[in-house]
Structures are given as C-alpha cells and as structure tokens.
Amino acid sequence: MAKRTLRTPLCDLLDIEYPILSAGMGPSLIGEKTGAPVELVVAVSEAGGLGVLGGAGYTVEEMRDAIREIRKLTGRPFGVDVLLPAATVAAGDAPADSTHEIPLADALNALPAAHREWFEKIKAEFGLPDTEAVISTGTTTSRPHAAAEVCIEEGVPLFCAGLGSPEFMVEAAHATGMKVLGIAGNAKNAGRIARGGADLVVAQGHEAGGHTGRVGSMALWPQAIDAAAPTPVLAAGGIGDGRGLAAALAVGCIGVWVGTRFLASKEGGALDIQKQAIVNAGDEDTRRTTIYTGKTSRATYNRFHDLWEESGLEPLRFPVQVLLASAVVDMFNRAGNVDYVGPFAGQVAGMIDEIKPAAQIVEEMVEEAADILTRRLPSSVTVS
Numbered sequence: 001m002a003k004r005t006l007r008t009p010l011c012d013l014l015d016i017e018y019p020i021l022s023a024g025m026g027p028s029l030i031g032e033k034t035g036a037p038v039e040l041v042v043a044v045s046e047a048g049g050l051g052v053l054g055g056a057g058y059t060v061e062e063m064r065d066a067i068r069e070i071r072k073l074t075g076r077p078f079g080v081d082v083l084l085p086a087a088t089v090a091a092g093d094a095p096a097d098s099t100h101e102i103p104l105a106d107a108l109n110a111l112p113a114a115h116r117e118w119f120e121k122i123k124a125e126f127g128l129p130d131t132e133a134v135i136s137t138g139t140t141t142s143r144p145h146a147a148a149e150v151c152i153e154e155g156v157p158l159f160c161a162g163l164g165s166p167e168f169m170v171e172a173a174h175a176t177g178m179k180v181l182g183i184a185g186n187a188k189n190a191g192r193i194a195r196g197g198a199d200l201v202v203a204q205g206h207e208a209g210g211h212t213g214r215v216g217s218m219a220l221w222p223q224a225i226d227a228a229a230p231t232p233v234l235a236a237g238g239i240g241d242g243r244g245l246a247a248a249l250a251v252g253c254i255g256v257w258v259g260t261r262f263l264a265s266k267e268g269g270a271l272d273i274q275k276q277a278i279v280n281a282g283d284e285d286t287r288r289t290t291i292y293t294g295k296t297s298r299a300t301y302n303r304f305h306d307l308w309e310e311s312g313l314e315p316l317r318f319p320v321q322v323l324l325a326s327a328v329v330d331m332f333n334r335a336g337n338v339d340y341v342g343p344f345a346g347q348v349a350g351m352i353d354e355i356k357p358a359a360q361i362v363e364e365m366v367e368e369a370a371d372i373l374t375r376r377l378p379s380s381v382t383v384s
C-alpha cells in the first residue's frame with residue numbers, strides 16, 4: 001500500500017514527516033532507564049514522528065550520554081523531556097557535586113517520622129525484604145538549569161518541559177535554533193506557557209498516564225487552543241490510535257503527544273510485566289493517586305493505592321515522595337507481590353491489546369487518521 005501523507009504545520013516546524021510525538025516518560029528511580037528510553041526515541045523518529053527522551057530521573061551527565069547515543073543511531077530530529085519544579089528553578093540547582101550513588105535505605109532516613117513508621121509497618125506486615133536499591137542524587141529534576149544547558153550545548157532539536165515553565169531558558173534555546181515545548185493540564189497554564197515564549201504547548205487531559213490534571217481531553221484541547229493562541233497546541237491524554245489523532249486535528253491541534261500507547265510498545269521502557277498490565281487493563285482500571293510522586297498521577301490500579309489511602313498520610317513534596325514510593329515498590333517487586341505494583345498508564349490502556357513495534361504504531365495511526373480525515377465517516381453520518 002502506498003505510504004500516506006499526513007502533514008500539519010508541526011511537520012514543518014520540527015522537520016518531521018508525521019505530526020506524532022512520543023511523550024517524554026521519565027524512568028523509575030530504581031534500575032534500568034525505563035519510560036521513554038533511547039530505543040523508543042530512535043524508533044519513533046526513524047518512523048517519521050518525533051521521539052522524546054524521558055530525561056527526568058537521569059543525572060545530567062547520563063542525559064548527555066543518552067543524547068549522544070540517540071545522535072549515533074538516528075540523524076532525525078528528536079526531543080528531550082525534563083521536569084522543572086518551579087521551586088527548584090527559582091532557588092537554583094543542587095550543587096554540581098551533589099551527584100552521588102546512595103543506598104535508597106539511607107535516603108529514607110531523611111523522611112518525616114510518620115512516613116518512615118508507615119514504611120516500616122508495611123514492610124513488617126507483608127514480610128518484605130530490605131530494599132537494596134541504589135539511587136543517583138543530583139538528577140535533572142534537582143538540576144534543571146544544568147539540564148537545560150546540556151540540552152542547548154548538545155543542540156537537542158526540541159526541549160520539552162514536562163512540569164513547570166521553560167520560560168527561564170527559552171531565549172538561550174532560541175538563540176541556537178532549538179524549539180521549546182511546555183505541557184499544561186488546564187487552559188490557564190496553556191496560556192502561561194505560551195506567553196513565556198514556548199513554541200508549542202501540549203494540552204494534556206485528565207485521562208493521561210503519569211502526572212495529570214482535572215480537565216478531560218475533549219474539554220481541554222479547544223480551551224487550551226484559545227488560551228495559547230497564536231502558539232500552536234498539541235493534544236495529549238487518551239490518544240491510542242488514528243481515531244484519537246484525527247479527533248485532535250479536527251479540534252484544531254497541530255499534532256499529538258502520546259505516552260501510554262508507546263510505553264506499551266516493543267521499544268517502550270517498561271518491564272514485560274508492566275506492559276502486560278497495560279494490555280490486561282480495561283478502561284476503568286487506572287486510578288489517580290499521590291502515592292508515587294506527591295503530585296496527582298495516573299497508574300494502573302493496584303493495591304498499593306489502597307494502602308496509601310488507608311494510611312491517612314499527607315503526600316510529601318515532589319520529588320521527596322518518590323523516595324518513599326520507590327522503596328515500597330522495590331520491596332513489593334522483589335517479593336513478587338504483583339498485586340501491589342503497576343506502571344503509570346492512562347485510560348487509553350483499555351484499548352491497547354497488543355505490544356507492537358513503535359514504527360507500526362506510528363504507521364497505523366497515520367493510516368487510520370488519514371482514512372478518517374479524507375473519507376471514512378460512518379455511513380449514518382451525512383455531511384455536505
């Protein structure tokens with residue numbers, strides 16, 4: 001079958017073939033660089049979309065190495081996503097020599113007594129093994145200025161701010177020809193990011209995986225478009241196939257930012273058991289919770305969510321809560337308590353029933369959206 005054409009102004013802006021971006025998805029604190037790793041970025045960019053590295057959770061130097069690795073594997077444009085907590089951006093980076101490997105168990109000593117006691121209670125109740133995980137301090141999240149500088153030095157084509165505003169680095173980025181994108185979960189933030197000079201705004205609806213707001217995609221996208229105008233908007237939250245892409249373009253978005261569907265791909269950075277949890281999930285099988293990061297985020301429902309709710313504890317500030325959650329998840333994982341763990345994922349999980357190569361996902365999305373947008377309306381619809 002002949003290759004389809006589906007272009008929007010996003011394709012010219014980013015020099016890509018299709019208006020599809022795989023979302024920046026940060027790795028878990030422990031273990032492999034999961035989420036949106038180099039392999040996924042390369043696969044999506046090579047397929048004509050634009051792959052975005054999930055740089056949150058990497059140290060600044062690990063992120064630099066990953067950028068260089070991507071460049072070795074593809075000549076196509078790509079992006080890097082980092083989290084920019086407003087308080088850290090304002091206060092300044094953690095010192096450059098703050099990057100150390102430390103046992104997670106030691107990091108937990110810094111938590112408030114009530115949270116530490118809860119952790120010990122869970123451990124004793126379930127007979128869980130000690131966590132032996134080692135974590136890196138000084139990640140891009142605690143060093144956002146250094147992270148932005150490295151992206152600029154390395155000439156990353158698209159810098160993506162997954163949390164907070166990229167305003168502080170826009171001028172320097174534009175001076176090198178780099179494009180900047182910010183993510184918003186409501187119309188007010190969409191307008192703020194646009195006025196801060198970003199080239200693109202992602203409007204991410206409530207149904208999305210990972211950190212997520214209160215407004216559903218179909219209500220948010222047009223309101224974000226109005227608030228951000230004339231800055232163009234990409235749609236996110238609940239897009240898993242060509243129908244979602246077509247809907248987003250019909251609303252007036254110039255492209256899509258897709259997370260869960262690409263996480264559950266051959267190159268997506270999740271453990272097989274996590275990908276399977278997405279395949280098994282129905283439309284109602286994800287929940288929003290503060291357990292993982294202290295901010296509201298969506299993951300496949302598992303019983304760890306219930307334990308947290310029953311605790312009555314207030315979440316710790318981001319990213320401190322990540323230490324607590326990572327330690328508990330690590331212990332449940334090592335004890336094989338699969339009912340108590342599950343990946344970040346969006347409501348779109350309900351329509352994902354197969355792990356496919358990322359290139360196939362891009363191709364099928366384009367094919368289906370092109371069909372819909374050129375001709376294929378249900379026979380019950382009459383339009384002239």
Ligand SMILES: Cc1cc2nc3c(=O)[nH]c(=O)nc-3n(C[C@H](O)[C@H](O)[C@H](O)COP(=O)(O)O)c2cc1C
Pocket residue numbers: 023024025026027035054055056081082083161162163183204207208209210211236237238239257258259260261263343344345346347348
């Ligand atoms: C496993 C996972 C990790 C994520 N990590 C990040 C992150 O580090 N930075 C970020 O900007 N967004 C992150 N997100 C959100 C995605 O970038 C994206 O906005 C969201 O997945 C879109 O909704 P969808 O899952 O319905 O496609 C994550 C999402 C998932 C599923």
